[in-house]
Amino acid sequence: MIIDDQYYDVIIIGTGAGGGTIAYKLAPTGKRILILERGDFMPLEEQNRTNVDIFKRERYHAPEQWYDGVGEPFSPQMNYAIGGNTKIYAAVLQRRREQDFEEVQHQSGVSPAWCLKYADFEPYYSQAEQLYKVHGELNGDPTEPLHSQDYPFGAIAQEPQITTIGQAIAQAGLHPSTLPLGLTRQVDDPTNDSEVSGIIPSLQHTNVTLKTKAKVTCLHTNPSGSLVKGVEAEIEGQSYLFMGDLIVLACGAVNSAALLLKSANDPHPQGLANGSEQVGRNLMKSLMTAVVQLSKKPNSGTFLRTIYVHDFYWGDEDFPYPMGNIQNTGGLLGDIIFAEAPPMFSLMAKFMPGFGLKQLATRSIGWWIQTEDLPDENNRVSIEGDKLSVHYTPNNLEAHDRLVYRWIEVLKGVEKDLDDFQGGIMHPRSEVPLQVMANQCGTCRFGDDPATSVLNRDCRTHELDNLYVVDGSFFPSNASVSPALTIIANALRVGDHLIQRLG
Template identity: 40%
Template sequence: MTGPFGAFAVFGPRSPRVVGVLDDDTVRCDVAVIGSGMGGATLAHALRDSGARVLVVERGDFLPREDANQSPTEVFLRGRYKNAEQWYDAATGRPFQPGVHYYVGGNTKVFGACLPRFREQDFGTVEHEDGASPAWPVTYADLEPHYAEAERLYRVHGETGHDPTEPWRSGGFPYPALPHEPPVARLAEAMSAQGLRPFPMPVGVDLREGGTCVRCRTCDGFPCPYGAKSDAETCAMRPALSSPTVRLLNRTTVRRLLTSADGRRVTEAVAERDGSPVRIRADRFVLACGAVNTAALLLASASERHPHGLANSSGLVGRNYMVHNSTFLVAVDPRRRNPVDFQKTLGLNDWYNAGPSTPYPLGNLQMLGKIQAPMVKAARRSVPLPVLDLMTRRSTDLYLTTEDLPDPANRITVGPEGRIDVHWRPNNLRPHRELVRRTARMMRRAGYPVVFTQRMGIETNSHQCGTAVMGADPARSVLDPDCRAHDLTNVWAVDSSCFPSSAALNPALTIAANALRVAAKGSVTA
């Protein structure tokens, strides 16, 4: 079969535009997008009518829809869908299983579908206890129309007028907020009785008229067998593949990028598909591998012209790695069960900014999807499963996030044979401990006498960002404000690697909005 990319054989029922058996080891296109997660899939969707031949390269395959998608034992205890290689804690040399997933759609296949905008002030300089969070080279106003477009694309349900920190908007949410189930509604009332202002969390699920969402317990952290979660495959990648000029090359890992003789342009990507060599030749390359893997690819592409890695004249590629300070808080009322199904509908930002009760920002509180015993067992293997079941049937579960600050010493390096080493020392911890303390006190006052907490460590890195920051000064950034590499004429990055700061909120919607902003600039297809 012959198409705009040359000869290829299509395979499988999933899409007629998934590249199958190659005639030779070279694929040609105008724009090569490396990674199909929130950034890459959204960019491909935005470019679908541009006329450019877009090839999305994904190291994983489609995550299967199967009964095991909804099994806490399979997903959490047995790690059925964890398919990333081991990374290493540089401080100890210890290997660990990172919280990333290599599938079409990337980490969004198992994300919690929480899709808030960053606050307007998050794009400026923010003072924290351990230092300042730097300003972005773009403003909230620059991103606002793209936030609105991303909310439509990812079917975001929400409601304005409740969150005391919400930024201004050009319009309302595309869909109404998900209603609280009775246990969550009671918690919201208890928060309000304490003088707090809970609000409906913006959530991306298909709860439209005729939608496929069934509001189950197996959403946050699980793949969705119904296609109801607003992940990047469902909402962006599959619709993009309806264009005759967008193709997907799955099961393909890019190992390095090669440049022209003068070192100013990337000419091809050297990759492997199912163990066989593949070369991808394009006029323009967009990196969307996730903050760690984007940095690792640039570093692994060192050459005589770029001895310290591509786009790295500033020495900042891989540095300023941020992952948030995060804690799971499980509050238990032994007197009653919590029958909730879809728990992740409530948030609290009363302590997000500095205020009268604290000189520095503390962060965000949001509900977790309902915790179940096998989900806890992996972290508490010594506790019998019946005991965990007894606890989790009576628990209400929250996720607390405090901003961590960019630190050049927190970085990603590439070791022998492409081994990824993570150098990470958390910072800004005292505000996080205060957020945990206040939340635990609030939950006890709300009728939960027993509170358990667990702060997340180096393995919990689904909110990774900051390893190839954008900025106006080439000496202090890797990318320009339009996310093009300062050192290269035809390379961009549209994942969270470009973030100068991490805020204290889920990054997914901001990744999507920024990818739409970059696409709207037109330089990727010029």
């Protein structure tokens, strides 16, 4: 093992929404900061989400195998690169609603309250929206929480077909609203991410060092187990040891938990920070179904997501429990998760014979149906030797199924008065499979009680004084909106704490 001769004030592991953002926050302090990233800078052509090749399975999958709860291997849809999964996300940056921070009764169980509330996150939501150049408009969503600042940029123009159907949905008595999007305002690659807004600005500071292709394999503690003293990483086949005062994990909910479990030692025989046996447990990743409308007229196939509907977020008159979020997918040539649903396109081909894959995508409008899944200690990450297993059984299914069927009924109703759509025929749909790791969260929940949580309010582990986790691991509950903006806002919040600690 090669021991690096530099000593760092802060070592950040991972460059996604949490790691890239906290690097940006800490870089101006002048403290010596090391950023370790398992991947490398992502070539521009690999970021191109408007190419028909996205429909080929495995394009955005990590080059490794995980295992499901019955021991079957799968290749996870993860992105190891500077910017992490923000390089392939849809740049939808929604706030959790105030009630999402409280205890909520669902049809299938209880979503627990957070130890911090919306008011604690609100200033950081505003900072995050400014940093990631969010384009949006506060225009009538009945669930929208209080904003102390408006979005820094106005909403983008919609695809004409989306405008037409949005107007029809409004006429049906619902409230289609503008999705907030993090955009760079650059034509060739418009979506913002943590490389653009976090890592690149950080590297302008001479006190910041980035090492790519650095896979962290173990965290080493002092003899008492109270501090992490070294970070072991494999770089080009060679093992290196990096020493630092503060260690910040931001590997994603699955990989951060896995690293803590892999780093078990004598003081922490069940894994670092795992005296509560909560590390790796309560994995959540949202219930998601794609629903497609078949169109008579072509569209570009490459437009961004622009509208959402929250009229059923907290339920309706027939179902007094939360159901979730509905949003258009964007152009189907530009949505990578449709690569996971080839059976959907086979079904569509039956209704549109003679059309190839590209033609099918440009004759379709997609919708995401997204419902909160509830924390379950049996949904977990585990390590056996070198094998990483993800045990996950979806829950809260009735709420999700009701929302899917409710939305299809809405679409059928509005299509009767629209000439552009194949009204009255089947709406193909597909559920997102296990290997899609979008919205992963919950494996190192924060809280005030060390017996039931891994992290304290500052996202520092209860058991190790210098170890923090700032990806989606800290969530005690999921929500029906994407976790991305909350992860970014939390990284800014924890960054303020670390700045005070660093002095």
